[in-house]
Amino acid sequence: xxxxxxxxxxxxxxDKHKRLRAEQDQTRLGFEVDYDRIIFSSAFRSLQxxxxxxxxxxxxxxxxxxxxxxxxxxxxxxxxxxxGQVILNKQPHLSAVHGFQVNDFGAVVAAAALSHDIGNPPFxxxxxxxxxxxxxxxxxxxxxSLMQPEEYQDLCDFEGNANGFKILSQSKDGVEGGLRLSYxxxxxxxxxxxxxxxxxPTKGVGDKKYGIFQHQxxxxxxxxxxxxxxxxxxxxYARHPLAYLVEAADDICYTIIxxxxxxxxxxxxxxxxxxxxxxxxxxxxxxxxxxxxxKSSDRLxxxxxxxxxxxxxxxxxxxxxHEAEILSGQMMTSLMDKSQYKAQIDDILKVSVEHVYRSRxxxxxxxxxxxxxxxxLDAYTQAAQHFIKGDMRFLDDLLLREAGIVIQENATTYEYxxxxxxxxxxxxxxxALILFERLNGRVS
Numbered sequence: 001x002x003x004x005x006x007x008x009x010x011x012x013x014x015d016k017h018k019r020l021r022a023e024q025d026q027t028r029l030g031f032e033v034d035y036d037r038i039i040f041s042s043a044f045r046s047l048q049x050x051x052x053x054x055x056x057x058x059x060x061x062x063x064x065x066x067x068x069x070x071x072x073x074x075x076x077x078x079x080x081x082x083x084g085q086v087i088l089n090k091q092p093h094l095s096a097v098h099g100f101q102v103n104d105f106g107a108v109v110a111a112a113a114l115s116h117d118i119g120n121p122p123f124x125x126x127x128x129x130x131x132x133x134x135x136x137x138x139x140x141x142x143x144x145s146l147m148q149p150e151e152y153q154d155l156c157d158f159e160g161n162a163n164g165f166k167i168l169s170q171s172k173d174g175v176e177g178g179l180r181l182s183y184x185x186x187x188x189x190x191x192x193x194x195x196x197x198x199x200x201p202t203k204g205v206g207d208k209k210y211g212i213f214q215h216q217x218x219x220x221x222x223x224x225x226x227x228x229x230x231x232x233x234x235x236x237y238a239r240h241p242l243a244y245l246v247e248a249a250d251d252i253c254y255t256i257i258x259x260x261x262x263x264x265x266x267x268x269x270x271x272x273x274x275x276x277x278x279x280x281x282x283x284x285x286x287x288x289x290x291x292x293x294x295k296s297s298d299r300l301x302x303x304x305x306x307x308x309x310x311x312x313x314x315x316x317x318x319x320x321x322h323e324a325e326i327l328s329g330q331m332m333t334s335l336m337d338k339s340q341y342k343a344q345i346d347d348i349l350k351v352s353v354e355h356v357y358r359s360r361x362x363x364x365x366x367x368x369x370x371x372x373x374x375x376x377l378d379a380y381t382q383a384a385q386h387f388i389k390g391d392m393r394f395l396d397d398l399l400l401r402e403a404g405i406v407i408q409e410n411a412t413t414y415e416y417x418x419x420x421x422x423x424x425x426x427x428x429x430x431x432a433l434i435l436f437e438r439l440n441g442r443v444s
Contacts, residue, residue, distance in 0.1 A: 001327050001328050002227075002228050002229065002230060002238070002240075002241065002327045002328075002329070003228055003327075004087060004091065004094055004100075005094060005098050005100075006226070006227055006228035007184060007187065007227050007228065007240060007241060007242070008021070008094075008098075008100055008104060008105075008108065008184050009182065009183045009184050009226050009227055010024070010030040010031070010182050010183075010184065011182065011183045011226050012177065012180045012181065012182055012183070013169065013177030013178075013180055013219070014177050014180070019182075020098075020099070021098050021099040021100050021104070022098065022099030023099075024099070029103075029104070029107065030182055031104055031107035031108050031111060031182060031184065031185065032107050032111075033182075034107070034108075034111040034179075034181045034182055034185040035073075035107065035110055035111040035114060037179045037180070037181065038111060038114050038115045038118070038168075038179065038181075039114070041118075041179060043118050043167050043426065044066070044069070044114070044115065044118055045066075046426065046428050047064060047065035047066035047069055047117060047118065048064050048065075048066040048067075048428075049064065049428035049429055049430045049431070050064060050065040050066075050117075050120060050122055050124075050428055050429055051064070051065065051122070051123050051124040051126075051127075051369075051429055052064055052065050052067070052068045052124070052258070052261075062261050062264070062265065063257055063258075063261055065117045065120060068117065068253060068254070068257065069113070069114055069115070069116065069117050069118075070114070071253050071257060072113045072114070072116060072246075072249045072250050072253045073110045073111075073113040073114040073249075074110075075113070075249040075252055075253055075308065075312060076106075076109040076110050076112070076113030076114075076245060076246055076249035077106040077107070077109060077110035077113075078106070078312050079106075079109055079245040079248060079249055079312055079315055079316055079319075080105040080106035080107070080108060080109030080110065080242065080245055081102050081103065081105060081106035082312070082313075082316035083105055083245065083316050083319050083320060084100075084101075084102045084103075084104065084105025084106060085102045086320050087105070087320075087323075088100065088101075088102060105242070108182075108184050108185055108188050108242055109188060109242050109245045109246055109249070111181070111185045111188075112185050112186075112188035112189040112242065112243070112246045113246045113249045113250065115164060115168060115189055116164070116189065116191075116246055116250055117160070117164070118164045118167055118168065119160045119161060119162070119163030119164025119165070119166065119167050119425065120160035120163075120164070120425070121158075121160065121163075121373070121424060121425040121427070122369065122373070122425075122427050122428055122429045122431075122432045123365070123366060123369030123370070123372075123373070123429060123432070124366070126366035126369050126370055127369060127370075127373055127425070128158055128159065128160055129370065130369065130370040130373035130374055130377075131155070131158035131373065131377065131421055131424065131425070132155070132156050132157055132158045133370070133374070134373070134374055134377045134378070135152070135155040135156050135158075135417075136155075136156035136157075138374060138378075139374075139377075139378050139381075140155065140377065140381060140417075143155075143381075143413055143417060146413040147412075147413050147414045147417075148214075148414070149197065150195060150196060150197045150214050151214055151413075151414040152414075153196040153197050153199070154195075154196045154213050154214055154414075154418070155414075155417060155418070155421060157196055157199070157209075157210070158421060158425075159192075159196070159209055159210055159211065160425070161190070161191060161192055161209060161210070161211040162192075162196075162210055162211050162212055162213045162216075163213075163422065163425050164189065165186070165189065165190060165211055165212060165213075165216060165220070166213055166216055166422065167179075167426075168181055168186060168189065169181070169186060169216070169219060170216065183223045183226045183227055184227065184240075184242075186223050187223060187224070187227045187229065187240035187242070187243070188240050188242035188243050188245075188246055189243070189246065190211045190212070190220070190239070190240065190243060191206070191209075191211060191239070191243050191246065191247055192206055192207070192208065192209045192210050192211035192212075193206060193211055193212065193220070193224070193229065193236065193237040193238070193239055193240075193243075194206070194207060194210050194211065194212065194232075194234075194235055194236040194237070195210055195212050195213075195214060195217055195235040195236075196210045196213075196214070197235075198234055201234065201236065202332075203332065204332040204333075205247075205331075205332060205333050205334050205337075206236075206238070206239045207236065212235070213418065214414070215414070215415070215418065217235060220237075224237050227240060230328075230329040232329070238329030239326075239329075239331075241319075241323070241326045241327060244319060244326060244331065244334065244335050245315070245316075245319060245335075247334050247335070247336075248311075248315040248318075248319075248334065248335040248336055249315075251334065251335075251336040252308055252311045252312065252315065252336070253308075255311075255345055255348055255349060255352075256277075256304055256307050256308055256311075256348075257304075258352050258356060259273065259276075259277075259348050259351070259352050259356075260273075260300065260304055261356070262351075262352055262355055262356035263300060265356070267355045267356050267359050268351060268352075268355045268356065270296045270300070272351070273300065273351075274296070274299055274300065274303065276344070276347055276348050276351060277300075277303035277304070277307055277348075278303065279344050279347070280303075280307050280310070280341055280344040280345070280348070281303060281306045281307050281310055283310075284306060284309075284310050285303075285306060289302070290302060290303075310341070311336070311339070311341070314339055314340065314341070315335050315336065315339075318335045318338050318339070319335055322335075322338075369429070369432070372432050372433065372435075372436040373424060373432060375436055375439060375440075376424055376427075376432065376435055376436060376439065377420065377421070377424055379399060379439055380399060380400075380403070380405070380420045380423065380424070381417060381420050382396070383395070383396035383397075383399045383400050384396075384400070384405070384407050384416045384417070384419070384420055385416075387400065387407050387416075388407065388409075388411065388413075388416060403423060405419060405420070405423055406419075407419060
C-alpha cells in the first residue's frame, strides 16, 4: 500500500539533504516552485505554437497546447484540493506531523497537469505517429538491426509522455536534472509508469502506453523508490495516485473544450452542441437561469462552465471512493471511465471525432505535417549517421550546426537517434514548416 507521506516527497534530483514539508518557506512552497519552473521553461512556451485541435490554425479563439495546458492545470488544482481536504481529515498526522496542507495536493496536480503535454511533437498525435512511422515503416527501418529491441521500440512507438519526462528531468548543458522538479510532481506527471516493452502487458489504464524511455529508466526507478510506488515487474510500476487526477483533468478539458472549439470553428452546429451539453448537465442545470440567456454564445459558456464543474466534483468523489484501490495499485481504469456521465461524454467525443478531428481541414494539415516531419527526420538522421561514420557531408555539418544538435563521437545508434527525435519533437508547428521549406530550397 502506497503512503501519502512518501507520495508527497519534495526531493529533487541531486539533493544531498532531505526536504521536509514542515520546514518549507510558506511564501513559496516547493510544489509551487515546480509550477513556476514549468511556466518559465522554453519547452512550455513553445506550446503556444503547437496543435491542440487544428494544426497551423490562425484562428485566435482556437486552443493551442499552451492554453489547453493552462486550463487542465486549473481543473487539476481544484481536483487536488478537493481530494486533499478529505485525505487530511482522514489522516490528520499528515498535517500535524509532516506539515502537509490542502494546497499541497492542488499544487502537485496543477504542476503535473501544466506539463502534461510538454513532450508532444508538432502537429499533435499526427506528429507522434510521423516519428514512429519513420522508424517502423519508413527510412528509419535501416537502424533496426543496430539497436536492442527495447531501444528500437522506443522509436517505433515514439511517445510524447516519455518525451515529456525526458524534458522535465534530463540533465543538459551543465544543468543537472533538467527543471529539477519535486519527485511528487514527476510521479504525478507519469500516467504510464512503464517502458515501451512489454507492450500493453495488461488492459490496465497505466499499461495503455508507456512513459519512460530506456535510457531514463534508472532515474525513474530512483523516483519510484523515493515515492514508494509499487513495482509490478518488467520495468512497470503502479501509478502515483495523483496521476489519476491529472488524467481526469485532461479528460474533462479535452472533452468539453475541443467540443467548444468545434462549435466556434463552425464545424459543429450550435443547436446540436447545446443539446449534447444539456444532456451532460441535466442534473445540475438551473433551467430558469438558462432560459434567460438569449445569445447562443452565453448559453454555450454557461453550459461549458457547468459541465466542467459537474465533472470536477464527480472525479474527486470517484477518486475518494476508490482511494484504497488506487493506493494498492489495483485501479485498472481511469476515473472518468467510471463516470455516471460516461454515455454523455462518449456522445460528445463521437461528435468531436466526426466533425472536428476528421474534418477536411484537420486531415489535410495532418497529412502535410506527417510529410514534413518525415522529410526532416530523414535529413537529420542521415546527417547524424554520417557524422558517426566519419564521412559527414558539408550539408550534414550545416544541418547539425544550425540546429544546435551535438552528437557525441562515441554515441550509440540509439543515443543519436533519440537526440534527433527529441530535436524534432521540440519543434513548433510553425518552425517545422519553416525548416521543411528550407530543406526543400525555399528561403523566406
